[in-house]
Amino acid sequence: MDFSLSEEQQLLKDSVQRFVREEYELESRRKLVATDIGYSEDNWAKMAELGWLALPLPEEYGGIGGGAVDTMVLMEEFGRGLVVEPYMSSVIIGGGFLMAGGSEKHKTELLPKLGAGELKLAFGYAERQSRFDLNDVECKAEKSGDGYILNGHKGVVFHAATADKIIVSARTSGGSRDADGITLFLVDNNCNGLSRRDYPTVDGLRASELELDGVAVGADAVLGAVGGGAALMEEVVGQAIAAICAESVGCMDVLQETTNEYLKTRVQFGVPLSKFQVLQHRMVDMFMECEQARSMCYMVTLKIGDEDPVERAKAVSAAKVQIGNSGRYVGQQSVQLHGGMGMTDELHVGHYFKRLTMIDTMFGNKDHHLKRYADL
Amino acid sequence: MDMHYRPEDLAFQAEVRQFIQANLPADLADKVRRGLHLDKEDFVFWQKKLNEQGWFAPHWPVALGGVEWNPTQHYLFQNEQVEGCCPPVIPFGVRMVAPVIFTYGSEEQKQRFLPDILDSTAWWCQGYSEPGSGSDLASLQTKAVRDGDDYIVNGTKTWTTLAQYADWIFCLVRTSTEGKPQEGISFLLIDMNSPGIDVTPIITIDGSHEVNSVFFTDVRVPAENLIGQENQGWTYAKFLLLFERSNSLTGSLKQQLHRLRGVARQELTGGAPLCADPAFAARLADYEVQLRSYEFLELRTLGNSRPGAEASYLKIIGTDLQQLASELTLQAVAYYGNPHISDALVHGYNEPSVGPDYAAPAAPQYFNYRKTAIYAGSNEIQRNILSKAVLGM
Ligand SMILES: Cc1cc2nc3c(=O)[nH]c(=O)nc-3n(C[C@H](O)[C@H](O)[C@H](O)COP(=O)(O)OP(=O)(O)OC[C@H]3O[C@@H](n4cnc5c(N)ncnc54)[C@H](O)[C@@H]3O)c2cc1C
Ligand SMILES: Cc1cc2nc3c(=O)[nH]c(=O)nc-3n(C[C@H](O)[C@H](O)[C@H](O)COP(=O)(O)OP(=O)(O)OC[C@H]3O[C@@H](n4cnc5c(N)ncnc54)[C@H](O)[C@@H]3O)c2cc1C
Numbered sequence: 117m118d119f120s121l122s123e124e125q126q127l128l129k130d131s132v133q134r135f136v137r138e139e140y141e142l143e144s145r146r147k148l149v150a151t152d153i154g155y156s157e158d159n160w161a162k163m164a165e166l167g168w169l170a171l172p173l174p175e176e177y178g179g180i181g182g183g184a185v186d187t188m189v190l191m192e193e194f195g196r197g198l199v200v201e202p203y204m205s206s207v208i209i210g211g212g213f214l215m216a217g218g219s220e221k222h223k224t225e226l227l228p229k230l231g232a233g234e235l236k237l238a239f240g241y242a243e244r245q246s247r248f249d250l251n252d253v254e255c256k257a258e259k260s261g262d263g264y265i266l267n268g269h270k271g272v273v274f275h276a277a278t279a280d281k282i283i284v285s286a287r288t289s290g291g292s293r294d295a296d297g298i299t300l301f302l303v304d305n306n307c308n309g310l311s312r313r314d315y316p317t318v319d320g321l322r323a324s325e326l327e328l329d330g331v332a333v334g335a336d337a338v339l340g341a342v343g344g345g346a347a348l349m350e351e352v353v354g355q356a357i358a359a360i361c362a363e364s365v366g367c368m369d370v371l372q373e374t375t376n377e378y379l380k381t382r383v384q385f386g387v388p389l390s391k392f393q394v395l396q397h398r399m400v401d402m403f404m405e406c407e408q409a410r411s412m413c414y415m416v417t418l419k420i421g422d423e424d425p426v427e428r429a430k431a432v433s434a435a436k437v438q439i440g441n442s443g444r445y446v447g448q449q450s451v452q453l454h455g456g457m458g459m460t461d462e463l464h465v466g467h468y469f470k471r472l473t474m475i476d477t478m479f480g481n482k483d484h485h486l487k488r489y490a491d492l
Numbered sequence: 493m494d495m496h497y498r499p500e501d502l503a504f505q506a507e508v509r510q511f512i513q514a515n516l517p518a519d520l521a522d523k524v525r526r527g528l529h530l531d532k533e534d535f536v537f538w539q540k541k542l543n544e545q546g547w548f549a550p551h552w553p554v555a556l557g558g559v560e561w562n563p564t565q566h567y568l569f570q571n572e573q574v575e576g577c578c579p580p581v582i583p584f585g586v587r588m589v590a591p592v593i594f595t596y597g598s599e600e601q602k603q604r605f606l607p608d609i610l611d612s613t614a615w616w617c618q619g620y621s622e623p624g625s626g627s628d629l630a631s632l633q634t635k636a637v638r639d640g641d642d643y644i645v646n647g648t649k650t651w652t653t654l655a656q657y658a659d660w661i662f663c664l665v666r667t668s669t670e671g672k673p674q675e676g677i678s679f680l681l682i683d684m685n686s687p688g689i690d691v692t693p694i695i696t697i698d699g700s701h702e703v704n705s706v707f708f709t710d711v712r713v714p715a716e717n718l719i720g721q722e723n724q725g726w727t728y729a730k731f732l733l734l735f736e737r738s739n740s741l742t743g744s745l746k747q748q749l750h751r752l753r754g755v756a757r758q759e760l761t762g763g764a765p766l767c768a769d770p771a772f773a774a775r776l777a778d779y780e781v782q783l784r785s786y787e788f789l790e791l792r793t794l795g796n797s798r799p800g801a802e803a804s805y806l807k808i809i810g811t812d813l814q815q816l817a818s819e820l821t822l823q824a825v826a827y828y829g830n831p832h833i834s835d836a837l838v839h840g841y842n843e844p845s846v847g848p849d850y851a852a853p854a855a856p857q858y859f860n861y862r863k864t865a866i867y868a869g870s871n872e873i874q875r876n877i878l879s880k881a882v883l884g885m
Pocket of ligand 2: 382453456459617620623625627628651652653863866867869871873
């Protein structure tokens, strides 16, 4: 066993760290979040140039051919910087679907563009009634000639506004919550019948509500097998959860370090707050949560390619539960131990806390994944 | 022991309900019910209504405008207000500075300040905390130096809630550096329109403007605005803190639970309501049990006119429950906690909501309620008080 990074991975880590240091001062991030699109196209171009957008993509399609550990290294540093560019939506999830379910034509046409930063993707799956069940799909796709007509709604689609194409789950057969009968479609963002309502999210990202009203797509819009979307989603969302675990480890480490530093410098009652034993123990608990979260992050990263689907799913759900617990504790306590300062928008503490809070919701919260784990 | 309300208490409860029904406009109640932002006018409107009825300052001495209610009636009154979705009474004037004025103030001060508090003409804010003095309040540095008939005040107060609306601020200021820090503090009433006062907003993590910094540069304050004796302010401040910590929370916790149940009935999981999901139902039940325990804790302390230790544990347990309910509500709305439409919480926002309309306040409220374990003496400080004062450690 070996949990150390390779030389290339260390270099990647250094270069992402440098980017975050240079581009992601809290003030710069605040400005990005306030822009029209909510992130920087310059940053996106830089990420393309540095090879990060092509990192997990296969070499035969212009990618770097990186593995899960490389993604983990990058996402952890993005977490430390609270990076708002649509990397998760576009590269991890969008790229993941193209690689796992795309036709040869999809791959040759789209993957090189994705890696070069010339194409962005988003993923619409949630619906009003679906909660965290990926297979609770009422959006309909009806056969029409060679292609399909899509009707329905998709909620809280991250980074939909700036995506060129949106991957949408729709039902081609079966009942509302059947695993069978879901198909994934690649839909052009500017196509007829698709309307969006865009909005910012509480943690500084962007998302949209989508209405699909008679959206016509060709047969070549289908990703993977018709009716076989459930397995595809499980695979790709599993990878996304592994990546988001790494992001949250980055967030938690920053909070733990910042809070520790704060307690050592903030003086009350004539001594630094770090002299109070109850706060020392609280810090130790936060530190242990970070270590447990990191361990589970390594675990899921190394198991996400497992042959055994049950083992893979258990790893994913276990890690998501841990990240939910740890993120909650570290986030809440960081605010608490900063006192009034922790409540301010001015300090970065609250921004990490909010991101960790919303990460618990992404792809199913702790309750959802506990149940899934128990059922596996 | 007897856990039943007496008939006269129940009759009183019915009277309060009737009053609220007759006097609270439906759209104002709706604003409160939906967790929208309230304006200064909303608070003042309701406070004036209560005052017309003689119910705005029930805990004051009767001669000054108070009412002779028993502890149960005070309790019922507070909780009926919450249940009826009345705007909360802003405590800084009527519940905080007024008791200090009528207990320790001069006759002139009573006549000058109490009527304006009673009819909500004057809005007060609380100037205790400073950037360097939060939990360690006694270390405060804002200086007041005597100059003829005035004090000249210099320094910074912070986290001052709703100072943007305030006409007056009651301040703890340092008038002496001799002896223990507590011994050099005075209690001063300062007109917010005085030259040299600057108020700047502090935006909190939920995006709202509730707190402020208040800067004092050579502010002249007439010495007649000093409460009691110079350097005795700490005594008055501690007296006031007991009032700050002894608000009943049962009503608002029940209200939070009621809303949460409503959300959990409407949200779906696996095609069934979330409240029927075994894991979520267990969380709801667990919350309700804790709330019941808290309610009886509060009831047991009713009638202790100056709760000391009780105020500390009620504050800890009550704020834990406030936070927990807000967290469960955010969990209940799932993905629809994400959208951040800053105007969605402003009355008159006409766009259809993104997702269900009960979802919009969920995340802001969860973020905002982190404050409850920090303000009015953090929950760590309350535990220090309990271990010293009650457990003798
Ligand atoms: C089943 C068992 C097996 C053991 N086996 C061995 C053995 O093989 N060899 C051996 O040498 N000893 C052994 N011990 C003894 C053990 O190491 C001591 O019990 C332990 O160090 C605690 O000391 P104490 O019992 O005197 O409790 P105390 O030190 O009196 O502590 C009492 C309580 O106060 C807490 N406390 C103490 N100091 C602090 C502080 N500064 N801050 C916060 N909290 C504090 C403790 O955590 C504990 O909860 C064993 C004990 C048990 C129960
Ligand atoms: C929303 C909000 C509204 C407020 N409104 C007002 C207002 O209107 N007027 C006013 O005067 N003040 C107000 N306050 C200020 C509030 O009273 C202080 O924030 C509070 O006393 C804590 O002080 P601090 O923020 O400086 O934190 P610090 O005192 O720096 O504390 C930081 C952390 O250390 C912990 N800690 C400190 N000392 C100890 C110790 N001895 N042992 C263990 N733990 C300790 C604290 O519990 C906290 O977790 C408000 C605060 C907030 C957040």
